[in-house]
Amino acid sequence: MLNDRSSLLSLLETRRSGKPRDLVGPGPTQVELERILTIAARTPDHGTLAPWRFVTVGDDQRDALADVLLGALAEDNPEATDKHREKEINFAHYQGQLVVLVSAPVPDHKIPVWEQQLSCGAAGMNLLLAAHALGFVAGWVTGWRAYSKRVLHAFCEPGERIAGFIFIGHANSDLVDRERPALSNVSHAWTPPSR
Numbered sequence: 001m002l003n004d005r006s007s008l009l010s011l012l013e014t015r016r017s018g019k020p021r022d023l024v025g026p027g028p029t030q031v032e033l034e035r036i037l038t039i040a041a042r043t044p045d046h047g048t049l050a051p052w053r054f055v056t057v058g059d060d061q062r063d064a065l066a067d068v069l070l071g072a073l074a075e076d077n078p079e080a081t082d083k084h085r086e087k088e089i090n091f092a093h094y095q096g097q098l099v100v101l102v103s104a105p106v107p108d109h110k111i112p113v114w115e116q117q118l119s120c121g122a123a124g125m126n127l128l129l130a131a132h133a134l135g136f137v138a139g140w141v142t143g144w145r146a147y148s149k150r151v152l153h154a155f156c157e158p159g160e161r162i163a164g165f166i167f168i169g170h171a172n173s174d175l176v177d178r179e180r181p182a183l184s185n186v187s188h189a190w191t192p193p194s195r
């Protein structure tokens with residue numbers, strides 16, 4: 001039990017993201033992917049609304065994704081260059097498994113949309129942890145694509161938003177950790193307001 005606990009802690013203490021463009025395959029098998037998404041869905045959720053969805057994009061759908069991104073780029077940035085277009089084609093074909101995390105809040109509900117969006121973020125975090133626990137490296141990105149009308153239309157119903165494109169694969173070289181915030185900068189004891 002102690003061993004289990006120390007490996008869990010070490011997993012939490014060592015997880016870090018990989019840059020999606022640097023990931024290599026293979027991504028998870030279907031069974032592994034379902035396990036990752038099941039863990040991701042096991043997330044705090046005020047009102048049990050499940051205000052998020054996971055949209056998986058298959059390897060055989062990457063050309064279709066590139067078409068969506070190129071169409072969106074043409075619409076959003078008429079000045080786009082060949083280099084921009086190439087970047088989108090590359091993005092659509094990044095290796096590993098792509099999961100589009102969609103925030104799907106229930107409107108006009110007593111649970112504020114903000115709390116529903118927080119639950120979506122928690123689902124994303126759980127997804128990253130589950131991928132790490134299964135020996136994968138994952139990376140969560142947004143960028144202009146997550147806000148583009150045409151891309152939203154391809155993945156979302158009205159009122160939904162893209163929380164991120166999460167790629168799950170393996171690192172092609174050792175990952176170097178980034179600097180983490182000093183705890184003293186992000187945590188402090190409460191000072192009650194003076195009466």
Ligand SMILES: Cc1cc2nc3c(=O)[nH]c(=O)nc-3n(C[C@H](O)[C@H](O)[C@H](O)COP(=O)(O)O)c2cc1C
Pocket residue numbers: 015016017018139140141142143163164178
């Ligand atoms: C909602 C969200 C969107 C993000 N979008 C981007 C992005 O577009 N490009 C990027 O380089 N990193 C983006 N990041 C940051 C990376 O996912 C990641 O947090 C960072 O590379 C360090 O990861 P780590 O702290 O998990 O190691 C985003 C993170 C979140 C939570």
